Amino acid sequence: MKTKTRISFGLAVLSVIGLSFSAHAASPTKAELKNGKAQFVENCAVCHQEDAIGKAGVAPSLTNPELLSIASDKFFMSTIRDGREDTGMPPFAHLGRKGVRDIVSFLRSKATLPNRSAEIDAQPDAHGDPRLGQQWYTYICSTCHGSDGNGYESEGAGTAIGLPGFLDKVSDGFIRETIKIGRSNTRMLSFQGPAGLANLTDQEVEDIIVYLRQQAKK
Ligand code: HEC
Ligand code: HEC
Structure with missing residues (x-):
């Protein structure tokens, strides 16, 4: 009986720790969001428009609720890094992993639907x-x-x-x-x-x- 209580207590502690870890990894700091927005305005807004709403025939919306809901971070990171050959989307590897990640965090902060990408x-x-x-x-x-x-x-x-x-x-x-x-x-x-x-x-x-x-x- 005692052992069982201890085990479930241990599990509860573990799950609390686990939860706080994943919550931390998922939520960017204010500084990261601010940097992401600044990088977006400087590098992306010219085509994807202010607030990333996109423009038909020029560049797609990056804050579209369904896109943010179905696209993984891996999709965003690699698309931004590599661009899309033979289209108007240039590669941005020079922004570095942190620069690209902060932009993705900024875009994600506009999400209105749950992330179903996995x-x-x-x-x-x-x-x-x-x-x-x-x-x-x-x-x-x-x-x-x-x-x-x-x-x-x-x-x-x-x-x-x-x-x-x-x-x-x-x-x-x-x-x-x-x-x-x-x-x-x-x-x-x-x-x-x-x-x-x-x-x-x-x-x-x-x-x-x-x-x-x-x-x-x-
Ligand atoms: C010179 C114009 C231009 C700039 C600057 C630009 N993009 Fe794009 N982007 C495009 C175009 C055009 C496409 C669509 C390409 C296609 O036809 O597949 C696109 C597509 C994308 C996609 C895929 C969206 C989807 O619906 O699948 C992402 C993500 C993206 N851009 C992010 C960015 C980010 C972030 C930046 C800034 C770091 C940026 N782009 C800068 C033109 C641009
Ligand atoms: C009336 C125009 C229109 C038609 C018809 C259309 N699409 Fe699209 N599609 C779009 C636009 C516009 C986007 C990008 C949304 C944006 O601009 O933000 C898109 C995006 C997509 C994407 C995501 C691409 C990306 O870059 O992430 C897929 C996949 C897609 N369409 C598949 C299809 C398929 C398959 C069909 C036929 C059954 C189809 N579409 C018919 C206009 C159209």
Whole structure:
């Protein structure tokens, strides 16, 4: 009996310590947030606009609630560090790990939805028919994302979702979730449900993802 009490007490202490550790790691200091904002204004606002709200055809919103909710820190850090080749997004490795991390903390401070990135990145890979995916892509997605998926280069409002700079850094879950829920207050609407721009089935969404993955290998 006594041993049991001691064990559960020990566990309670451990979980309290664990909680305070993770809370600390997740919340940046005021100085870090201030630096992140300053770095954003200096390096990013020219394209991503003030408060990172984005501008169609110029640069996407970085404070969009759905993006912040599904994108991991790893996605943000590596995209900012490496940029996206063959698009208008330049690499920022010269800001250093701390500079980039502070910018990500600043962007995260604008989040209004819970961070679901771990769950989304753990989703299974897509399985489907790339030929059917291509038909849907050409029919619905190419108007904004370009027939080759090169985005703004083809005068579309959407980003370059067919290029390695995007595809190499995202999970199938990230793409799946973006197609299903869209991004509020941008031209990227949801493509599922009665309110969607189209009402794609789960399998049709899988087909599109498989098509995008196959294209990128060419
Ligand atoms: C009416 C225009 C439009 C259509 C049609 C459209 N998109 Fe988008 N899409 C966008 C925009 C705009 C964004 C970026 C949001 C922003 O600017 O902040 C985007 C973003 C995305 C992203 C995230 C890319 C990134 O850089 O993080 C994916 C994935 C995506 N779209 C997939 C699709 C797929 C698949 C289809 C077809 C089923 C589709 N989109 C159709 C406009 C569109
Ligand atoms: C010269 C213009 C320009 C500058 C400066 C710029 N970006 Fe971008 N950024 C873009 C464009 C264009 C894209 C979309 C590329 C594409 O079509 O895939 C983008 C995409 C992104 C994405 C991916 C967003 C998504 O929806 O997937 C992130 C994250 C990002 N930029 C962060 C930053 C940060 C942080 C800075 C400053 C350190 C910055 N960018 C500076 C033009 C710019």
